Amino acid sequence: MSRRGELEIVVVGAGVAGSAMALALVRAGFDVALVESRPPSRWHAADEVDPRVVALAPDSAALLDELGVWRAVLAARASAYRRMRVWDALAPGELSFDAADRGEAALGWIVENRLLQHVLWGALNAPPEGAGSARLLCPAEVVAVDNEADGVAVELADGTRLRARLLIAADGAASPIRQQLGIGTRDRDYGQRAIVAHVGTERAHEATAWQRFQPGGPLAFLPLVDGRCSIVWSRPDADAARMLALDESAFLAELGCAFDFRLGAITSTTPRYAFPLKLRLAERHAIGRCALLGDAAHAVHPLAGQGLNLGLRDVRCLAALLARAQQRGGDPGAANLLRRYERERRSENTLAARGLDLIERSFGSEAMPIVAVRGLALSLADRLGPLKHLLGDAAAGRL
Ligand SMILES: Cc1cc2nc3c(=O)[nH]c(=O)nc-3n(C[C@H](O)[C@H](O)[C@H](O)COP(=O)(O)OP(=O)(O)OC[C@H]3O[C@@H](n4cnc5c(N)ncnc54)[C@H](O)[C@@H]3O)c2cc1C
Numbered sequence: 001m002s003r004r005g006e007l008e009i010v011v012v013g014a015g016v017a018g019s020a021m022a023l024a025l026v027r028a029g030f031d032v033a034l035v036e037s038r039p040p041s042r043w044h045a046a047d048e049v050d051p052r053v054v055a056l057a058p059d060s061a062a063l064l065d066e067l068g069v070w071r072a073v074l075a076a077r078a079s080a081y082r083r084m085r086v087w088d089a090l091a092p093g094e095l096s097f098d099a100a101d102r103g104e105a106a107l108g109w110i111v112e113n114r115l116l117q118h119v120l121w122g123a124l125n126a127p128p129e130g131a132g133s134a135r136l137l138c139p140a141e142v143v144a145v146d147n148e149a150d151g152v153a154v155e156l157a158d159g160t161r162l163r164a165r166l167l168i169a170a171d172g173a174a175s176p177i178r179q180q181l182g183i184g185t186r187d188r189d190y191g192q193r194a195i196v197a198h199v200g201t202e203r204a205h206e207a208t209a210w211q212r213f214q215p216g217g218p219l220a221f222l223p224l225v226d227g228r229c230s231i232v233w234s235r236p237d238a239d240a241a242r243m244l245a246l247d248e249s250a251f252l253a254e255l256g257c258a259f260d261f262r263l264g265a266i267t268s269t270t271p272r273y274a275f276p277l278k279l280r281l282a283e284r285h286a287i288g289r290c291a292l293l294g295d296a297a298h299a300v301h302p303l304a305g306q307g308l309n310l311g312l313r314d315v316r317c318l319a320a321l322l323a324r325a326q327q328r329g330g331d332p333g334a335a336n337l338l339r340r341y342e343r344e345r346r347s348e349n350t351l352a353a354r355g356l357d358l359i360e361r362s363f364g365s366e367a368m369p370i371v372a373v374r375g376l377a378l379s380l381a382d383r384l385g386p387l388k389h390l391l392g393d394a395a396a397g398r399l
Contacts, residue, residue: 007033007164009332010154012142012177014040016113017294017311018170019120022134023067024319026124028326030132033162034124035154037141043118045076050112051196051273053230055081055209055222055305057108060312068128069119076115079225080106081209089214090366091375095382097392107209110222110230142171145180147288152333166333167290168318173280175296183292184283188357192217193240193274194302195233198224199255202264205229211303212259213363218303219258229263231255232302240274277301281353285342289333291318298349301356310352314345
């Protein structure tokens with residue numbers, strides 16, 4: 001608690017971004033309240049691999065390591081991918097990355113969202129000695145926010161009122177808090193749904209993340225520890241509905257064909273789920289004593305697996321600024337601190353979101369000149385060492 005019995009910081013939303021933020025703050029010595037409306041489903045090693053997985057870049061793994069949870073993730077269930085292959089259904093050329101060429105053990109890891117949330121919540125419940133504390137309010141829904149000059153008042157659905165010097169909204173792409181704060185968004189509805197499932201393949205996945213661009217949306221095969229692949233198949237809305245309705249053998253046949261049978265026939269699938277895809281960029285990342293973080297600030301197309309990685313970069317940036325303010329006895333909700341956070345993160349997030357949008361538009365096009373240019377671009381990027389290295393650095397979060 002800080003002055004007048006206020007909390008120092010309230011984080012709303014305990015998905016992966018909000019939980020990581022709360023943990024970073026606790027480890028920096030802050031007392032934090034973390035408010036989450038949905039009780040998380042627990043993760044057990046004996047469970048089937050959760051349908052929602054993310055590709056984590058090395059800088060995200062490094063952050064989780066600094067937060068003391070990465071070893072637990074690796075020990076539980078994470079699949080390192082050592083190679084990437086990207087190609088186009090309509091043009092020749094292929095872009096490939098190999099961790100060995102970069103002198104690294106892995107290009108990234110495929111991890112279940114639920115496992116990440118599970119280890120982060122575990123760490124929040126057992127902070128290291130000398131750290132601050134986390135008060136986990138769950139299930140509890142924030143229904144109103146009053147962003148005042150000297151503090152933020154937060155009202156929960158059960159009538160509880162919290163007051164803090166800083167509110168961090170990590171409440172996801174629909175972010176009710178962002179709406180209450182009157183922060184607008186720039187949106188693009190892709191008119192696509194991402195179909196996700198875990199599939200068995202005739203041949204081994206070779207610890208490789210595969211992506212084929214095709215008209216209508218990209219198809220990714222991400223390697224899982226148990227030898228299967230997790231697919232993310234973006235399709236126009238109507239076609240996604242058709243795919244979900246197909247019987248299993250028809251779905252497996254279409255999927256194999258869409259993947260060029262790179263791993264032979266597709267032999268099995270778990271139930272399929274679909275997620276609507278939208279680009280949504282908040283016009284501000286901070287206002288008054290409130291900051292936006294993760295999907296609340298930027299929801300992007302999953303084609304390069306960057307969404308959560310960007311959210312964890314927000315966490316690193318804001319946590320570092322707040323830790324510095326804490327050491328100086330400064331105000332965590334100070335306008336200059338939040339302005340700096342906004343300046344640093346909004347430009348990178350906007351660049352990433354627009355870049356991914358451009359890739360989606362150009363690889364979705366069937367116009368011949370564009371097809372020819374992107375075939376050339378893929379081949380050039382693959383052959384030009386420095387450019388390829390730069391692309392690899394960007395994907396790894398090292399730029
Ligand atoms: C198909 C697909 C594949 C993807 N693949 C990747 C990938 O490979 N790599 C990658 O980096 N990213 C990927 N992403 C993106 C990634 O999943 C998201 O960026 C990430 O999950 C967002 O995390 P978050 O914590 O910001 O938000 P969320 O996970 O949405 O969490 C928000 C939390 O806030 C809570 N909440 C909301 N409102 C309130 C309220 N009023 N009061 C209290 N709590 C509230 C919600 O219950 C929720 O738990 C993918 C996305 C999709 C759809």
